[in-house]
C-alpha cells in the first residue's frame with residue numbers, strides 16, 4: 464500500500480491550503496503515478512473528489528486543477544471514472560452548492576471541455592447530458608477553448624485479462640503466475656516477460672515489466 468500512500472502525500476501537497484499558486488510539478492508527479500499504474504484511476508479520482516468538498520476554496524480549486532490534469536494526461540481509465548453518472552451528478556451538485564463564483568466557472572469549463580472531447584464516445588454521454596441540464600437550469604458556460612479539450616497524452620494500454628500466456632500459451636496456475644507487459648498491456652508468464660524497460664512514449668520514466676516482443680521493439684535503435 465506504500466505506493467498509494469505516496470499518492471496521498473502528493474495530493475495533500477498539491478492541494479495544500481497553505482499555497483496561493485498551483486503546485487504544477489506535484490500535479491504532474493500525480494499524473495505520472497497514475498500513468499505508471501502506481502495508483503489506480505479509481506483510487507485517484509475518488510481521492511481528488513474528496514478534496515473538491517473542502518471548505519477552503521483554495522484547496523477545492525487546486526483539487527479541480529489536479530482533476531483537470533489527470534483527465535488530460537492519464538487516459539481512458541480516468542475518463543471512465545469522471546464520466547460516470549454519479550460523478551457527473553456530483554459535479555452538478557457542486558455547481559449549485561458552491562458559494563464561490565470561480566469554482567463554479569471552473570467546473571462549468573471542465574464539464575463543457577470534457578463533453579466536447581468525448582463528443583464521439585456514446586459511453587461518455589452523461590457529460591453532455593449534464594451540460595444540457597445545467598444550460599436548461601440557466602447556468603452560463605464560459606466560451607469553449609478547443610485547446611482545453613485536446614487530450615494529447617499517449618497513455619499505456621489497459622491490461623488484458625487471460626488464463627494463458629499471450630506468447631507461449633502456458634496456462635496460469637498458483638505456480639505459473641500472471642504478469643502484464645506495460646507496453647502492450649497483454650498478460651504473460653514470467654519467462655515471456657522477464658525484461659524491463661522505460662516507456663518514455665507513455666510518460667513512464669522508470670523501468671517497468673515488458674514482454675519479449677515489446678522489449679525487442681523498444682530497445683531496437685530507431686531505424687536510421
Ligand SMILES: O=P(O)(O)O[C@@H]1[C@H](O)[C@H](OP(=O)(O)O)[C@@H](O)[C@H](O)[C@H]1O
Pocket residue numbers: 640641642643644672
Ligand atoms: O503476483 P500476483 O498475485 O499474481 O499478482 C499479479 C502481479 O500483480 C502482476 O504484476 P507484475 O506484472 O508487475 O508482475 C500483475 O500484472 C498481475 O495482473 C497480477 O495478477
Ligand SMILES: [Zn+2]
Pocket residue numbers: 628629630631632633651652653654655
Ligand atoms: Zn509465456
Ligand SMILES: [Zn+2]
Pocket residue numbers: 644645646647648649673674675676677678
Ligand atoms: Zn508487450
